[in-house]
Amino acid sequence: MHALLFANGEVSEREIRFLSKQTFDLIIAxxxxxxxxxxxxxxxxYVVGDLDSxxxxxxxxxxxxxxxxxxSQDLNDLEKTLLFCQEKGVNRLTLLGITGKRLDHTLTNLSVLSRFDTVFDLTLLDPDGEIFFVRNTFYYQGRxxxxxxxxxxxxxxxxxxQGLAYPLNDESLTWGVREGLSNVIVQNPVRISLKKGLLMVIAIYPEHL
Known part of the structure; x- marks a missing residue:
């Protein structure tokens, strides 16, 4: 089951245009x-959370x-909503409003989602691009x-x-030590694999989108 989830960060017209290519079984906020x-x-x-907004x-x-x-104040509204999605049998999630506004909220949301990437097939959309969590092998059809x-x-x-201008070959990336910023797609599909850990893959929207 594929659900669209709205969080309380920033959502722009760009992501909404991107959604026009997809259909959803449920819309949840x-x-x-x-x-x-x-x-x-x-x-x-459905709207899920402490409902204070x-x-x-x-x-x-x-x-x-x-x-x-x-x-419950032990969980933020995003985590409550993810648990609800799990209860409803959702296995694929497209999320908007995860990033933007306060940095502490953005980082917390990403931390929460990293605990659910083995539960759902996750795609995050923000005003700049698509975000994916990768633990093993990932393919991306870009431009x-x-x-x-x-x-x-x-x-x-x-x-x-494979398919990137600056390839990695059995290499490591570590927060605070080495990152992989602004590589370039030169061949499709892009293939990214890793042996251990968790990688966030951010595909920036083509300029004309």
């Missing part, structure tokens, strides 16, 4: 992410939406000349790439 869903006329089936006016606009109140960055979380070993 993590608390304040419901405002993004409404703005882009993508009414959520849901005003009476917003509830009125979301008639027909089910509100799932999860008051020649498109930028792609490899960021370790927090260590990734035995990385080998």
């Amino acid at each position: 993590a608390d304040g992410g419901a405002r993004h869903a409404l703005k882009w006329q993508l009414r959520p089936h 849901i005003t009476d006016e917003l509830r009125e606009q979301l008639q027909g939406t089910q509100f799932i109140h999860r008051p 020649i000349g498109q930028l792609i960055s490899l960021v370790p979380l927090f260590s990734a070993e035995g990385i080998t790439t």
Whole structure:
């Protein structure tokens, strides 16, 4: 089951245009992410979280939406929503609003998602590109000349790439030591594999998108 999840970060028209190529079985918002869903006329089936961002006016606009109140302060609204998606049998997630606004929120959201990358097939969309979590082998069909960055979380070993201008051959990337910023696609599909750790792959949207 493929679900679209709105978090409460930044969402731009660019990601919404990107979504026009896809269909979803469910649309779910993590608390304040419901405002993004409404703005882009993508009414959520469910809103999950402590619901402290849901005003009476917003509830009125979301008639027909089910509100799932999860008051625990031990988890943030994104993690509550991911657990709800797991309960609903979702196995593929496209997420918007994960990045932007406060840096602490962005980093926390990425940390939370790194705990769920083995539960869901995750694709994050932000105003600059697509973000994927990779633990073994990953293929990406991009455009020649498109930028792609490899960021370790927090260590990734035995990385080998094909289709990039600056290839890696059984090499390691480590947070605070070495990153793989702004590589370039020269052949499709791009293949990225690693033997150990977790790698965040960020594919920057082509300029004309």
